[in-house]
Amino acid sequence: xxxxxxxxxxxxxxxxxxxxxxxxxxxxxxxxxxxxxxxxxxxxxxxxxxxxxxxxxxxxxxxxxxxxxxxxxxxxxxxxxxxxxxxxxxxxxxxxxxxxxxxxxxxxxxxxxxxxxxxxxxxxxxxxxxxxxxxxxxxxxxxxxxxxxxxxxxxxxxxxxxxxxxxxxxxxxxxxxxxxxxxxxxxxxxxxxxxxxxxxxxxxxxxxxxxxxxxxxxxxxxxxxxxxxxxxxxxxxxxxxxxxxxxxxxxxxxxxxxxxxxxxxxxxxxxxxxxxxxxxxxxxxxxxxxxxxxxxxxxxxxxxxxxxxxxxxxxxxxxxxxxxxxxxxxxxxxxxxxxxxxxxxxxxxxxxxxxxxxxxxxxxxxx
Ligand code: DCP
Ligand code: CA
Ligand code: CA
Numbered sequence: 001x002x003x004x005x006x007x008x009x010x011x012x013x014x015x016x017x018x019x020x021x022x023x024x025x026x027x028x029x030x031x032x033x034x035x036x037x038x039x040x041x042x043x044x045x046x047x048x049x050x051x052x053x054x055x056x057x058x059x060x061x062x063x064x065x066x067x068x069x070x071x072x073x074x075x076x077x078x079x080x081x082x083x084x085x086x087x088x089x090x091x092x093x094x095x096x097x098x099x100x101x102x103x104x105x106x107x108x109x110x111x112x113x114x115x116x117x118x119x120x121x122x123x124x125x126x127x128x129x130x131x132x133x134x135x136x137x138x139x140x141x142x143x144x145x146x147x148x149x150x151x152x153x154x155x156x157x158x159x160x161x162x163x164x165x166x167x168x169x170x171x172x173x174x175x176x177x178x179x180x181x182x183x184x185x186x187x188x189x190x191x192x193x194x195x196x197x198x199x200x201x202x203x204x205x206x207x208x209x210x211x212x213x214x215x216x217x218x219x220x221x222x223x224x225x226x227x228x229x230x231x232x233x234x235x236x237x238x239x240x241x242x243x244x245x246x247x248x249x250x251x252x253x254x255x256x257x258x259x260x261x262x263x264x265x266x267x268x269x270x271x272x273x274x275x276x277x278x279x280x281x282x283x284x285x286x287x288x289x290x291x292x293x294x295x296x297x298x299x300x301x302x303x304x305x306x307x308x309x310x311x312x313x314x315x316x317x318x319x320x321x322x323x324x325x326x327x328x329x330x331x332x333x334x335x336x337x338x339x340x341x342x343x344x345x346x347x348x349x350x351x352x353x354x355x356x357x358x359x360x361x362x363x364x365x366x367x
Pocket of ligand 1: 010011012013014015016046047048049060061110165166
């Protein structure tokens, strides 16, 4: 199977770069953007700092007074966050980035995934050129630099991006994933916080390579099924989550013409079975569950009708799917009189994947 080609674009020292954009005289000086809590003049935390300030050990999250201390004697400039301004710049850049992608997923104020598989016809060489082209365009249109990682999936693209900052461009081809990931410390994987890294250390796991080789059954025993399997896959660079617009009303559907116009349920179900099977293949591939099943009927007078049913919980099970389709057609035939010419099956509300993602995210936040 041909590999996907996925990019992760992450804008460099974003809030601070926005400040440099509006006031170019800041360039070259340490710039710290802070969230001032207002209790005392210096209480609050660093939101981000430019790379000049980072050389002095100033980074996101540290207290402002500590940043001040580390930057003593320099020309450091401290500024309060101006979220509205950053949002505006972000919106414009995101709109431009979206134009380069087959599918696009914004993953934060300053980062986005681009699936460019079709755009580059599966070629990582072409993807590298495209990434450079996007960097140049964003630099000249908006005056903003970013780092980008290119890989066969979101996980690899993200880690590739992080590996070279600022203004980086890192390409990891499918055949290079293992070599790229293995030497990295485990905490480079999303979800491996300090606590989990410490636990892994006691198991003799320090690098992503150690984790990749570790018995998956043991991981499941220690971390539970969801996380154990996730860690195993992540360490092996496996990630099938699609790049997709968040909140996008997505659906998968198939439609076909019947051999003859009919009201015979058996004939209709023969055809819908083919369609449901086809859809199920895609569901398995995309690793999603769905909560809504719909049918479409085009009658001999070419009028089109649809019916749908929402299930109690997300499914990916073929049998329940078929039964629901059957019920919907039975009911529909009772409500109509004409013969049917074409039939369609549709699923939507891919809730399960979302829940899974939420479970993982909330778990990670607990670390
Ligand atoms: N941010 C924040 N507090 C944090 C982390 C980030 O307020 N603890 C804000 C400020 C950052 C923006 O989110 O500019 C994006 O976060 P990143 O983690 O992408 O960091 P930067 O863009 O600042 O730097 P980098 O060049 O490492 O991407
Ligand atoms: Ca960033
Ligand atoms: Ca970011």
